[in-house]
């Protein structure tokens with residue numbers, strides 16, 4: 091049976107500084123996947139402006155997120171790194187998908203409801219259509235694997251629905267032009283890859299809330315730009331419960347803060363949660379936290395240092411993004427031309 095060639099696509103929004111959730115939920119998996127896949131990693135600046143961004147701050151954040159990718163180990167020789175707005179086909183395909191996706195599908199998106207809150211009438215149209223642009227990002231490269239944190243699962247399901255509807259709606263044209271991959275259609279069904287021991291990193295202040303850049307308390311998250319002293323302080327202050335750590339994973343049930351810190355330790359050390367509990371189970375939080383401080387500082391402080399070094403030379407970063415955009419467009423342009431033919435648009439040949 092025909093198969094789509096394997097390709098990875100993922101992205102992060104340049105809206106303020108990246109945090110440990112972004113790192114463990116996504117970035118560490120991106121780095122690992124470079125070894126076995128053809129990878130495209132995007133700084134999704136067009137997604138960022140679905141809520142107001144100060145222009146100068148946006149420019150800074152695009153470079154900072156790029157620096158974080160590089161400092162964490164994404165290698166521009168192995169992978170394509172670029173910012174979304176430099177490859178115009180993202181916007182073009184998103185428009186086609188605005189006309190494929192149904193209002194009912196978007197109405198179910200929980201992230202829109204959370205972000206728009208009570209003032210829904212005042213949210214931008216872009217925030218509402220955001221998942222269609224995300225589907226375009228992925229399918230513009232016919233990506234088959236998408237490494238993300240758990241919070242992106244619903245958006246990935248929508249991307250799969252859009253791919254399927256496009257394949258069905260235009261099945262005749264796709265077949266007539268020989269543009270399908272066997273029975274599978276024009277677009278693949280992208281697989282979410284929600285992996286590792288920390289696919290959902292929670293706030294350090296409240297183990298029932300996701301770690302997020304929008305939390306008012308900076309003590310709720312570890313930022314990738316934090317220095318060693320700040321990281322240590324945040325771990326020491328992290329909320330815990332009075333019990334000792336359990337020796338087995340099932341003992342973490344109903345103990346969200348303990349579960350979160352064990353997941354963070356496992357994510358940073360590359361071990362499983364069971365291995366971490368094998369080492370620390372039965373002991374008090376104080377000893378575990380001391381080990382977590384050492385581990386977090388050893389892993390994260392060098393990333394912050396490397397980001398600072400890279401950010402001192404913005405033109406180097408802009409060069410990497412520019413070259414990445416050229417390579418991305420080489421893949422995207424022929425796929426977008428095929429989409430236009432399938433839809434029935436006329437173009438110069």
Ligand code: TYM
Pocket residue numbers: 099100101102103104111112113114115116134137223224227228236237238239240241242245288289290291292300301302
């Ligand atoms: P964004 O920018 O909110 O987050 C970037 C990545 O970090 C993951 N993440 C987390 N993982 C674990 N625990 C957390 N607390 C946590 N917070 C964030 C996210 O799951 C994500 O993988 N819509 C996307 C960006 C995007 C995209 C795409 C992703 C646009 N187009 C195409 C994949 C493919 C977003 O807002 O991610």
